[in-house]
Amino acid sequence: MSLRIRNLQSFLRPINRRFPQAVWSSRVVTSIRYNSSTPNNNSSRRPNSGEEGSNKKDTKDSDLPATNDEHNELLEKYNPDKSSRVGTPKGAIPAIDHDLASLLKKPKYEYNPENNTNEVTYEFPPPKSPKQLKVEKIREKSKPKSRFKKIAPSLIAAGLASWGIFTYSYLTSKTDPDKDGETGLLRPDKFLPYVISFKHQIDDDHYLIELTRKNRHKKLINNETLFNGKTMWSIEIKQPDINIVRNYTPLPLYVAGTDPVTKEPHLRLVSESEEQGKFIIIVKKYKQGEFSRWITGLNLLHPVEVRGPIVEHKFPGHPLDKFYIKRPQLANLLSKIKPDPEYPEKLPKPENYVYYGAGTGILPLLQLIYSPNPPKGFIEAYLSIHSESNLLDQFKTLNYFAEKIGRVKFHYFIGEKGEHLSSKDILKPTLPNFTGLSDIKLSEEQYREKLLAEKREEVKRQIANGGISNEGKKSITHEEEENHTIPKLDVSKFKPDNAFQQFNIFKKRKTTPDPSFAFVCGPEGYMADVSGKSDLNNLEMVDNGPIGGKLKEKGWTLQNIKRLQ
Numbered sequence: 232m233s234l235r236i237r238n239l240q241s242f243l244r245p246i247n248r249r250f251p252q253a254v255w256s257s258r259v260v261t262s263i264r265y266n267s268s269t270p271n272n273n274s275s276r277r278p279n280s281g282e283e284g285s286n287k288k289d290t291k292d293s294d295l296p297a298t299n300d301e302h303n304e305l306l307e308k309y310n311p312d313k314s315s316r317v318g319t320p321k322g323a324i325p326a327i328d329h330d331l332a333s334l335l336k337k338p339k340y341e342y343n344p345e346n347n348t349n350e351v352t353y354e355f356p357p358p359k360s361p362k363q364l365k366v367e368k369i370r371e372k373s374k375p376k377s378r379f380k381k382i383a384p385s386l387i388a389a390g391l392a393s394w395g396i397f398t399y400s401y402l403t404s405k406t407d408p409d410k411d412g413e414t415g416l417l418r419p420d421k422f423l424p425y426v427i428s429f430k431h432q433i434d435d436d437h438y439l440i441e442l443t444r445k446n447r448h449k450k451l452i453n454n455e456t457l458f459n460g461k462t463m464w465s466i467e468i469k470q471p472d473i474n475i476v477r478n479y480t481p482l483p484l485y486v487a488g489t490d491p492v493t494k495e496p497h498l499r500l501v502s503e504s505e506e507q508g509k510f511i512i513i514v515k516k517y518k519q520g521e522f523s524r525w526i527t528g529l530n531l532l533h534p535v536e537v538r539g540p541i542v543e544h545k546f547p548g549h550p551l552d553k554f555y556i557k558r559p560q561l562a563n564l565l566s567k568i569k570p571d572p573e574y575p576e577k578l579p580k581p582e583n584y585v586y587y588g589a590g591t592g593i594l595p596l597l598q599l600i601y602s603p604n605p606p607k608g609f610i611e612a613y614l615s616i617h618s619e620s621n622l623l624d625q626f627k628t629l630n631y632f633a634e635k636i637g638r639v640k641f642h643y644f645i646g647e648k649g650e651h652l653s654s655k656d657i658l659k660p661t662l663p664n665f666t667g668l669s670d671i672k673l674s675e676e677q678y679r680e681k682l683l684a685e686k687r688e689e690v691k692r693q694i695a696n697g698g699i700s701n702e703g704k705k706s707i708t709h710e711e712e713e714n715h716t717i718p719k720l721d722v723s724k725f726k727p728d729n730a731f732q733q734f735n736i737f738k739k740r741k742t743t744p745d746p747s748f749a750f751v752c753g754p755e756g757y758m759a760d761v762s763g764k765s766d767l768n769n770l771e772m773v774d775n776g777p778i779g780g781k782l783k784e785k786g787w788t789l790q791n792i793k794r795l796q
């Protein structure tokens with residue numbers, strides 16, 4: 232084998248010299264074939280028979296070129312046109328050795344430099360393999376980035392998202408007229424969407440309807456409270472089909488549940504901020520009444536448009552309000568009603584009122600006494616209703632609580648029982664406790680005088696007792712001497728737990744105070760009979776209608792009457 236390779240090398244040496252680049256080209260190599268049948272016999276090596284070779288004299292193995300001339304001759308033979316291109320030998324080519332041929336065969340597998348484990352050294356840094364590039368890329372990615380670089384994509388994404396939302400809401404609010412962009416619960420200049428969240432028929436012609444602000448939870452962000460005892464107010468509801476509007480008196484109550492047997496609603500007072508945005512109205516259905524028939528016929532979750540508050544009466548300012556002393560709201564349990572704050576003695580007393588109401592005209596009074604911070608004075612209420620069934624039991628209970636804590640005295644007149652308001656039920660007016668700022672100065676002076684008188688009395692007593700202060704003992708002895716009874720408990724040191732205790736132990740009155748202001752509210756005929764009809768037919772919307780009826784007889788004037796019609 233080694234001999235054969237040596238022969239081949241010596242054979243190809245001259246070709247190498249002449250065609251150094253092409254010497255290992257497959258074309259040259261494959262064009263030279265050797266007969267491998269007799270490997271050790273050089274004489275048996277002869278070119279394959281060819282067209283040209285057959286014409287020439289045979290070349291024996293022993294005839295291999297020994298001199299340069301012979302080499303050239305041989306080359307001439309295999310490269311007769313002497314061009315730089317190596318052409319296909321025309322003569323017979325010796326057969327190639329089988330082992331050599333297997334080495335020269337095209338490899339079965341594609342060469343892959345990655346699999347090359349041979350160590351190679353380079354003068355310059357070698358090009359990076361795909362694997363190295365991949366590792367480098369991963370390493371680059373896992374490198375710690377700056378804080379800004381880290382949050383930059385999130386910031387861009389958030390910015391794009393909010394821009395998208397804004398654009399969408401801007402475009403849709405322009406195109407969708409029903410879209411409610413208002414955050415408030417009510418607006419006096421705009422109808423806002425509400426839904427009928429509960430409906431209950433009280434009797435033949437009275438309905439309780441609970442209204443809830445659409446998307447109520449989203450509208451509570453402003454902590455808006457609709458009810459406050461400082462005003463009597465109504466809402467306007469729109470009938471969109473025939474475009475008419477009617478007023479109704481909202482009450483600060485909502486439906487907390489229903490009785491499984493009677494289906495009557497369990498009403499709760501609206502007092503917490505999360506209960507806002509709901510209220511109830513009581514609607515009387517008239518046979519010919521366009522609006523009342525429509526609204527009482529609506530189903531649950533039907534949308535309605537509501538505007539308000541429309542202020543019907545605003546209570547004038549009082550020095551007690553200046554000190555932000557609020558009267559606690561009623562509660563669903565008598566014992567839960569908080570006691571009234573102690574009003575400073577030197578300030579004028581709160582005003583007392585009388586209320587004459589009939590039918591749905593009793594509702595403004597109920598709104599007032601169920602609201603937070605109701606009027607601080609006492610109210611004598613004369614309410615005329617057709618039937619006892621017109622009034623929900625839960626209203627009667629709340630009214631009873633208000634009575635038990637000394638805020639109101641109710642007188643009911645039930646029409647179907649033949650009970651009616653008469654002249655003897657009309658109270659006489661008294662002067663108001665507070666008419667203006669001069670009253671404060673006057674009451675402060677009175678208070679100073681009162682304190683001085685008390686001090687003088689105390690000094691006198693001390694002198695009479697030889698300088699020994701024995702006031703407590705003396706007062707008890709004095710009481711005992713006067714009444715011949717067990718001395719009374721000094722309750723001034725006790726603090727009441729609730730309004731009921733406060734009124735019944737500390738403040739119980741023998742007589743009810745006289746009112747200085749009267750409210751009248753009811754149907755036309757009732758108004759005419761009690762106070763004369765109101766007349767608001769002027770730009771200022773001031774009631775200029777002359778006072779008449781029963782109230783005029785008792786000395787009431789336009790200055791101390793409010794007619795709600």
Ligand SMILES: Cc1cc2nc3c(=O)[nH]c(=O)nc-3n(C[C@H](O)[C@H](O)[C@H](O)COP(=O)(O)OP(=O)(O)OC[C@H]3O[C@@H](n4cnc5c(N)ncnc54)[C@H](O)[C@@H]3O)c2cc1C
Nearest residue numbers: 477478479480513514515517519520521522523591754796
């Ligand atoms: C400030 C204010 C608050 C109000 N609050 C309430 C409330 O809480 N609940 C309530 O039910 N109503 C309330 N009303 C009355 C209400 O606004 C409507 O007038 C009433 O519902 C009738 O409207 P209607 O369209 O059905 O009747 P309309 O079509 O206006 O009248 C049709 C017929 O119904 C009868 N009618 C209408 N109103 C009366 C009436 N007051 N007395 C007697 N007969 C009448 C008459 O026969 C009349 O001809 C209030 C009104 C005002 C001004």
